[in-house]
Amino acid sequence: MVWPESQHELKPTSRQQRVEVSVSANGTTPQPTGPQRRATHLLDPAELADVELLLDGAFPPLSGFLPGDEVDAVRTRRRLRGGAPWPDPLTLRIPVEAAGADEIELRDAEGAPVALVRNESPWADETGMHAAGPVEPVGEPTGVLRGLRPPAADVRAKLPPGPVLAILPEQPLHHRELAQVRALAAEHDAHVLVLPRMSGPRPELLVQAVLAAEPELPPGTTTVPVPLVRRADPERDAALTAHVAAAYGATHLLSPHPLARSPIEVLEPPEVVRDQTDRWRLATQVAPADRRPGLSPERLRELLDRGEDLPSWFTTPAIAAQQRRMHPPLRERGFTVLFTGLSGAGKSTLARALREALHRHDHRAVTLLDGDVVRRTLCAGLGFSAEDRSRNVRRIGFVAAEVTRHGGAAICAPIAPYHADREAVRRMVAAVGGFALVHVATPLGECERRDRKGLYRKARAGLLPEFTGVSAPYEVPDDADLVLDTSGLSQDAAVGRVVELLRERGWVGPWTGA
Numbered sequence: 001m002v003w004p005e006s007q008h009e010l011k012p013t014s015r016q017q018r019v020e021v022s023v024s025a026n027g028t029t030p031q032p033t034g035p036q037r038r039a040t041h042l043l044d045p046a047e048l049a050d051v052e053l054l055l056d057g058a059f060p061p062l063s064g065f066l067p068g069d070e071v072d073a074v075r076t077r078r079r080l081r082g083g084a085p086w087p088d089p090l091t092l093r094i095p096v097e098a099a100g101a102d103e104i105e106l107r108d109a110e111g112a113p114v115a116l117v118r119n120e121s122p123w124a125d126e127t128g129m130h131a132a133g134p135v136e137p138v139g140e141p142t143g144v145l146r147g148l149r150p151p152a153a154d155v156r157a158k159l160p161p162g163p164v165l166a167i168l169p170e171q172p173l174h175h176r177e178l179a180q181v182r183a184l185a186a187e188h189d190a191h192v193l194v195l196p197r198m199s200g201p202r203p204e205l206l207v208q209a210v211l212a213a214e215p216e217l218p219p220g221t222t223t224v225p226v227p228l229v230r231r232a233d234p235e236r237d238a239a240l241t242a243h244v245a246a247a248y249g250a251t252h253l254l255s256p257h258p259l260a261r262s263p264i265e266v267l268e269p270p271e272v273v274r275d276q277t278d279r280w281r282l283a284t285q286v287a288p289a290d291r292r293p294g295l296s297p298e299r300l301r302e303l304l305d306r307g308e309d310l311p312s313w314f315t316t317p318a319i320a321a322q323q324r325r326m327h328p329p330l331r332e333r334g335f336t337v338l339f340t341g342l343s344g345a346g347k348s349t350l351a352r353a354l355r356e357a358l359h360r361h362d363h364r365a366v367t368l369l370d371g372d373v374v375r376r377t378l379c380a381g382l383g384f385s386a387e388d389r390s391r392n393v394r395r396i397g398f399v400a401a402e403v404t405r406h407g408g409a410a411i412c413a414p415i416a417p418y419h420a421d422r423e424a425v426r427r428m429v430a431a432v433g434g435f436a437l438v439h440v441a442t443p444l445g446e447c448e449r450r451d452r453k454g455l456y457r458k459a460r461a462g463l464l465p466e467f468t469g470v471s472a473p474y475e476v477p478d479d480a481d482l483v484l485d486t487s488g489l490s491q492d493a494a495v496g497r498v499v500e501l502l503r504e505r506g507w508v509g510p511w512t513g514a
Contacts (some may be wrong), residue, residue: 068123087239166250335434397425
């Protein structure tokens, strides 16, 4: 980063303050003396993406995470304190025990070191502690499709002289979008630079789809994937996109978002239409009577959900094949059913019966993650505190998401008493496939009556502390996709209602003999 000369003169505000002392691993605050201390921090996917772009030189003039006063300047004025435009704060939230470290080693999800932060100006605000300082690489660059991602400076050096038109697609490029790119490139006599925004659970699929479109782009088009995560504020995201495009050498950016302040010229996509010969041309070249309709986003999703072919006037066969990999038919996608409810509600019974039904009638591999079995294996060693219950459910969610990602069906039957954990599982799974939450809402009295192990009796006698429904809370779901009370519903009827939900979602079809 262009580190401000006044960085050591941070003045606390009501929202943030300079961290002047170290914080030890046990939460105490020792004296700010002693040898240099190094901490570690496991990056989440969005943080890792920012770090990789910093190391690739894609965020100039930044080369590290911003200190608090710079964050305030960017939030209020969209400029660094020195006056350089910058649209969005680049921050790194860290655990409080790492705040006093002089260096913080950043690691990816597998625990491999990626970079080192010289934590020169840590700060705090209402969201927590933040590291601030230059970021340096640790070892050779890693990351998804690293071989296709040279540093920004290397990309700039290899671009031809003259105008460079950048696009940062988040979806495959079909005939309409390709015609827009070709038209603008011709109008400005520009080289085309495609920077696919790698985000989501399978970013490599978007890159493959964009590469499949290269024969339809101007000769010599340069393609470099970038792990640029979308920002919450659309205007700031669009401005950051322009800064990244400029870092890779673009002089122009194709974007539907007009920008008041941009380091490069922003061009809106020209209107193109489909003519009577199924060619996509500039609207100014086609009379209204000669225009034919295109394919709406809703119709495209419908065709993909059903597994139907995409029309040749919409895209090429190669691009269509990659689009189908990104968006397979509903009946080929994985899904997870999460049963939640009190002990004795009937979750495990229903989960096993649903597994049997899917084994008989569906093509997917089915994985059953039953609460008791998981606690003896995947979650061995966890207790029944609120923290351990949360870990148990989220581990189940992680495995279920992996099963779903690879096209399988995961059936989960933990108690899952807390809304936050159920929502975390929903997010993990929904990012890669289908998710359904089934609340087995059997009344507590019926659950106690069924209790063959005597657990409720022991809990009421005080022999089992933190027992859900007695001495520990169960947060009743208000977002369940299906609610079943097995006290007045047979097993077959209950499973039938779950299967009907799966059919309504399009995940399974009619079953022979069902």
